[in-house]
Amino acid sequence: MRSPADFVGVSGADPHVHARVGCDSNAVTHEADVVVVGAGLSGLIAARTLLAAGLRPLVLEADNRVGGRILTEEVLPGLPVEIGAQWIGDTHHRMFALADELGVPTFPQYEDGETSYELVGSGVLRENDFHTRFADELAELDRVLRVLDELAAEVPPEAPWRAPRAAEWDAITAGAWYDGQGLSPVARTLLEICTVGILAVPTVEVSFLHLLFTIQTCGVTAELFAESEGGAQTTRFVGGTGEIPRRLAALLTAHLVLDAPVQLIEHGPGGVTVHCRGGVAARARRVIVAISPTLAGRIMYDPPLPGRRDQLTQRLPNAAAMKAFFVYDEPFWRAEGLNGQLISDVGPARMSNDTCLPDDGRGVLLLFLEGEQARVYGALPEVERRAALTAELVRHFGSRAARPEAYVDGEWSERPWTRGCYNANCGPLVWTSYGSALAEPIGVIHWASTDTATRWSAYMEGAVEAGERAARAVIAELS
Structure with a gap:
């Protein structure tokens, strides 16, 4: 087993270069109580939580470093x-x-100091000049943000599809809702820039329900969009x-294998066997898949997962x-x-x-x-x-x-073990049609990534919450 000390902080290696291919379904090289797929923040937190509870975790990471979307x-x-x-x-x-x-x-x-603005043909303006010239437009923007806060308060973060108007909100994009608010070009452009800065996709690609879910998991728009006091x-x-995953990995040295892309998870009531490219295989009682939904969907499962879960992962692309x-x-x-x-x-x-x-x-x-x-x-x-x-x-x-x-x-989209950043976003009708499959365990398989969090989803805070939640569920099952 390779120590994380040999790899943490290494950023230039090519993850495509592997001399070993295929997996031997008969060879089990590791035994553990719980296998954790992925050494991003969620996976490391899950493993540490399991270890503290007296269980033996084994983290299998495809890359030659820990941290995932932290680099x-x-x-x-x-x-x-x-x-x-x-x-x-x-x-x-x-x-x-x-x-x-x-x-x-x-x-x-x-x-400290002023922000520089350049919007809708205004030329470059300093913050004070911009706010003076476009005071009315900024008031429009503030009005819409308050409406967003009120609507987001109706969305239960643990089950957005149960919001009273979930069907209505999930049928349109955030961009379409923005366009219907009668905003001036300056206010509409600012709203787009702020939202894309959080979701990393154009608002026409994201369901309005997903935007409201994101706001709800983060508190209010002031916390989500602001960089000053109270912001994100x-x-x-x-x-x-990178110090955070590096130090977490140092606590898990004997429980971490790098350069081990998971290809197949065999699962049943008796436990799981996880097979990696290169011949690494691990047997355990439970598995926590702590990678983004779209990457989790690229692993083979035997028996295959329910179609609803597979349909979900086909509809959750990572952002750019x-x-x-x-x-x-x-x-x-x-x-x-x-x-x-x-x-x-x-x-x-x-x-x-x-x-x-x-x-x-x-x-x-x-x-x-x-x-x-x-x-x-x-x-x-x-x-x-x-x-x-x-x-x-x-x-x-x-x-x-x-x-x-x-x-x-x-x-980030060219990196084979992330394929995008910052997070996955739901387009129209995904939450209401498939959302309940996002974090729901399937037999002995549990899911954990920041995308599954109910508090600060898509942030490191959400990654920690997701890892802790999945680990606690496994601990309860195995106790």
């Missing part, structure tokens, strides 16, 4: 950046407790988010997102009274953040490409993508933005 890379010596998940919010109590337990300090997201992006981790980092000798925008954030419908990025490290003199700007922008620009050669992003930064932050010391970006 920290060092772009320059001493300068880690988050290719994947980066922030937690003020109400992410599980994540704060986990960081404290693992000894990972946190620090606040930088917010207020706090970062010293050393990078990528992040691009520009590193400078200093955060020059701060001296100009800017906070490093931009909001633009010109693009190619729709939003940005100042992601400098405290007590580090270098400046780091992060640009987000989500939904259609990630699909289009992620397919371009890096030199073309970088040039387009540089031009955008120059428009907002001046000519110094054209002279970075380093550049790095990361796109």
Whole structure:
């Protein structure tokens, strides 16, 4: 068995390269009480919870690293950046407790200064000018956000299909509902940018019920969309988010196998046998599949899963997102009274953040490409993508933005063991037709990923909740 210490933090290996193929159904190389498929945050949390209860978990991870959609890379010596998940919010109590337990300090997201806007032909405007010019449009937006909060309050997060108007809301897209609110172009564009920033798909691809579910699991729109106090992006981790899975994996060294893509799960009342490419096979009493629904649907099951579960996974694609980092000798925008954030419908990025490290003199700007922008620009050669992003930064932050010391970006749909980020989204009629199959165990098989959470679904907070929930259910069954 390979130690996670050999792999944690390794980011450049090609997961396609495996000398061994096929699986030997007669060879069992590991015995455990519970097999956990996937060493993302949900899987690691589930395994740790099982271990604390006196059970023997075995985590099988397809990649050569732990963390899943959490990935920290060092772009320059001493300068880690988050290719994947980066922030937690003020109400992410599980994540704060986990960081404290693992000894990972946190620090606040930088917010001082004005945001730069570029919307609907306005040209580049500073925040105060933008708010003055478009005060009426922003009031429209606030009105719609309050309506969304009221409607979301009717959605039970553990069963969205039981909402009083579930059939009505699930039959239309979020984009169609937005279009029916009589918003001005500025307000409608802002609403689209904010929503795509959360879901990472255009609103015309997401059911309105799914949007309301997302709002409900996160509290209110103020918590979901805001980056200031009370929002979802207020706090970062010293050393990078990757410290969380790295330290969890260190607690599970004897219970973790990397480079072990699961191909087949044989299951029945007596337990499971899980077969991996390369000859690894594990027998256990239960299995927790802790990967996104669409990837879980690519595993073979014997006997086959109920058709309803399979139909669900065919309808839950992962979203599209990528992040691009520009590193400078200093955060020059701060001296100009800017906070490093931009909001633009010109693009190619729709939003940005100042992601400098405290007590580090270098400046780091992060640009987000989500939904259609990630699909289009992620397919371009890096030199073309970088040039387009540089031009955008120059428009907002001046000519110094054209002279970075380093550049790095990361796109998730090409990664074979994630195939997209940040989460899975339900299109129309998915919740009402198939939603109850999302987290419901099937015999000895349990499901866990942030997509199955009922609190902060699609966030790290939700991943922790999902892992704990699945582990507790297994512990109750085996006790």
